[in-house]
Amino acid sequence: MGTRTLVVCAACIVLAGCAGNGEGLDENGRPVEEGGGGSGVLTADFASIQANVFTPICTGCHTGAAAPLGLRLDEGVSYALLVNAPSTEVPGLLRVAAGDPSSSYLIQKLEGTAQVGARMPLGGAPLPQETIAVIRQWIAEGAQSSPQSTFPTSLRAAWPMQGAVLDGLSSIVVTADAEIDTTVLTAGTLVLMRSGGDGVLGSEDDIEVPAEIELRSLSPTVFAIRARAGEWPADVYALQISGGGPLAVTDLRAVAIDGDADGIPGGDYVLTFEVEESR
Amino acid sequence: MMRAIAAILIGCALLAPSVADAEPYFAVRQGMKCVACHVNPSGGGMRNAYGNMWAQTVLPERRIEVSDREMWSGAINRHLAVGGNLRANGQYLDVPNEAAQSEFDVEEARIYGAATIVPDRLLVYVDERIAPGGSVNLEAYVRLSTADQRWYVKAGQMFLPYGWRLEDDGAFIRQATGIGFATPDKGVEVGFETNTWSTQLAITNGTAGGAETDSGKQASLRTEHIRSLWRLGASVNYNDADTGERYMQGLFAGLKTGPVAWLAEADYITDDSFAARRKLWAGLIEANWMFKNGHNLKLTAEYFDPDDDVDEDEQNRFSLVWEYFPIQFLQLRAGARVYDGIPQNDLQNRKLYFVQMHGFF
Numbered sequence: 001m002g003t004r005t006l007v008v009c010a011a012c013i014v015l016a017g018c019a020g021n022g023e024g025l026d027e028n029g030r031p032v033e034e035g036g037g038g039s040g041v042l043t044a045d046f047a048s049i050q051a052n053v054f055t056p057i058c059t060g061c062h063t064g065a066a067a068p069l070g071l072r073l074d075e076g077v078s079y080a081l082l083v084n085a086p087s088t089e090v091p092g093l094l095r096v097a098a099g100d101p102s103s104s105y106l107i108q109k110l111e112g113t114a115q116v117g118a119r120m121p122l123g124g125a126p127l128p129q130e131t132i133a134v135i136r137q138w139i140a141e142g143a144q145s146s147p148q149s150t151f152p153t154s155l156r157a158a159w160p161m162q163g164a165v166l167d168g169l170s171s172i173v174v175t176a177d178a179e180i181d182t183t184v185l186t187a188g189t190l191v192l193m194r195s196g197g198d199g200v201l202g203s204e205d206d207i208e209v210p211a212e213i214e215l216r217s218l219s220p221t222v223f224a225i226r227a228r229a230g231e232w233p234a235d236v237y238a239l240q241i242s243g244g245g246p247l248a249v250t251d252l253r254a255v256a257i258d259g260d261a262d263g264i265p266g267g268d269y270v271l272t273f274e275v276e277e278s279r
Numbered sequence: 280m281m282r283a284i285a286a287i288l289i290g291c292a293l294l295a296p297s298v299a300d301a302e303p304y305f306a307v308r309q310g311m312k313c314v315a316c317h318v319n320p321s322g323g324g325m326r327n328a329y330g331n332m333w334a335q336t337v338l339p340e341r342r343i344e345v346s347d348r349e350m351w352s353g354a355i356n357r358h359l360a361v362g363g364n365l366r367a368n369g370q371y372l373d374v375p376n377e378a379a380q381s382e383f384d385v386e387e388a389r390i391y392g393a394a395t396i397v398p399d400r401l402l403v404y405v406d407e408r409i410a411p412g413g414s415v416n417l418e419a420y421v422r423l424s425t426a427d428q429r430w431y432v433k434a435g436q437m438f439l440p441y442g443w444r445l446e447d448d449g450a451f452i453r454q455a456t457g458i459g460f461a462t463p464d465k466g467v468e469v470g471f472e473t474n475t476w477s478t479q480l481a482i483t484n485g486t487a488g489g490a491e492t493d494s495g496k497q498a499s500l501r502t503e504h505i506r507s508l509w510r511l512g513a514s515v516n517y518n519d520a521d522t523g524e525r526y527m528q529g530l531f532a533g534l535k536t537g538p539v540a541w542l543a544e545a546d547y548i549t550d551d552s553f554a555a556r557r558k559l560w561a562g563l564i565e566a567n568w569m570f571k572n573g574h575n576l577k578l579t580a581e582y583f584d585p586d587d588d589v590d591e592d593e594q595n596r597f598s599l600v601w602e603y604f605p606i607q608f609l610q611l612r613a614g615a616r617v618y619d620g621i622p623q624n625d626l627q628n629r630k631l632y633f634v635q636m637h638g639f640f
Contacts, residue, residue: 118387
């Protein structure tokens with residue numbers, strides 16, 4: 001072998017000698033101070049499954065903007081995209097059908113019985129049956145999220161993102177970081193408006209969009225909002241969920257949500273986005 | 280017979296728009312472009328007539344003689360051609376602190392179909408993964424080429440042009456970029472091919488095969504300069520997604536030194552879809568040593584840094600794979616992949632041993 005070969009061999013050795021020693025990191029390779037690391041013992045709760053399965057195994061691919069089929073399984077996003085959310089490959093099935101593991105597309109993909117595509121993890125060894133059994137148990141027990149100690153309760157949009165410009169939309173998905181009192185999620189506390197075509201919200205020609213709410217998860221509360229007419233005309237939209245006044249959305253202790261995310265209960269949650277003409 | 284084969288090879292080479300594959304070391308070793316052997320100008324998937332002829336005359340250690348009429352070309356008639364791959368695996372996985380697993384599995388079975396509606400100009404192509412599990416479409420596009428074969432445009436669902444299109448979707452450079460055989464996307468691609476340049480630009484939804492969810496699109500550009508002994512290429516990709524923008528840029532290269540064909544790729548990625556921007560690095564160096572006709576020894580070293588701002592989280596993967604082509608259209612593989620990551624993550628330190636029987640046509 002000549003000089004060129006030796007140079008490339010040397011590059012291989014340099015490349016190879018760089019594995020991290022893991023100092024200061026949790027088992028998922030994230031700084032310990034970030035939190036989110038697993039205990040190493042898998043239990044039938046979402047935080048444990050996230051830390052011991054989704055983060056270390058699935059996020060090899062299902063992460064970030066390039067997540068296959070739009071399914072992100074990184075922490076903080078995965079729950080809203082899994083529980084009671086329709087599968088992309090088989091839209092008739094929910095990725096996680098709370099209470100029904102056998103009908104959950106996630107389980108079918110992990111067990112290799114799905115109608116479409118390959119068994120997950122793709123190209124890797126199947127998860128041990130004991131691991132799948134724990135995920136099954138979590139789903140059978142209602143696919144609850146793990147208890148959160150957050151106070152006050154705040155909201156965020158899982159879809160669309162704040163300020164997004166969309167080609168089209170089927171529904172808005174909002175997730176709370178704890179359980180809220182869903183009995184007060186009504187037309188009085190939740191208002192969906194569009195600008196009326198001028199792109200300016202807050203003007204006289206704004207139009208209220210009749211909406212219906214679909215509850216996807218209780219704890220934490222995740223709900224989808226659909227336009228009752230079934231379509232979203234091209235326009236600028238604002239979703240407002242009341243966190244103050246006599247008609248406020250509250251947590252189970254009747255404390256108002258922190259809608260404006262200032263760390264203090266109260267304030268409205270407002271999500272704005274734009275739907276463009278479909279191209 | 281040999282003269283007939285040589286004539287066919289030369290004829291195919293002249294007729295083929297320059298072609299390459301999902302084993303890009305073949306292209307580096309031969310000093311040819313992906314499109315010399317593949318229907319797809321950026322490689323992977325169905326082999327063209329030249330690729331099929333090469334696979335049964337040059338590639339195997341020993342060729343089972345068949346008559347000229349019985350030689351497989353993939354063509355059913357003047358307009359229709361088919362192809363396929365099936366990989367059956369036996370593997371043994373050793374994860375620290377876990378019971379070892381061993382299993383037989385069908386890694387994948389794929390079938391390809393191409394209809395050349397107007398010779399050299401208009402083509403409809405489908406790539407369907409039919410096993411394991413249910414059927415799933417990987418590629419489905421229509422391609423229009425100019426008369427001189429220098430330009431083409433294709434529209435539909437396709438693999439994205441970016442870096443080396445390796446057979447192994449588990450390679451860090453494929454996992455980190457999110458561009459592989461499992462993540463085709465829908466859109467359009469424009470290609471420019473000359474004797475020494477191969478360039479593709481794809482504009483797609485940017486949803487990795489999922490439904491479009493926003494108005495942002497993904498642009499992926501790959502360009503490669505090809506010489507007989509070496510090649511150098513660059514890729515850039517931008518995905519304007521509402522979940523966060525993602526930029527990727529990479530260099531890739533190939534070099535032939537005697538019986539060894541080298542591949543290298545380095546990618547730098549910034550991803551804004553996390554709470555804080557993440558910067559990722561992925562790299563690969565691979566040596567393919569054809570120590571005897573029909574035998575290839577593949578040694579690969581890979582590097583992955585999942586977050587450049589976090590120290591000591593880097594991972595390596597080393598692979599040693601023996602690939603043997605005993606007869607035409609059959610590949611036997613045996614290999615080991617050793618993962619080296621942070622000590623507190625058992626999966627990042629697993630060892631995988633596998634054997635594979637791969638039939639293709």
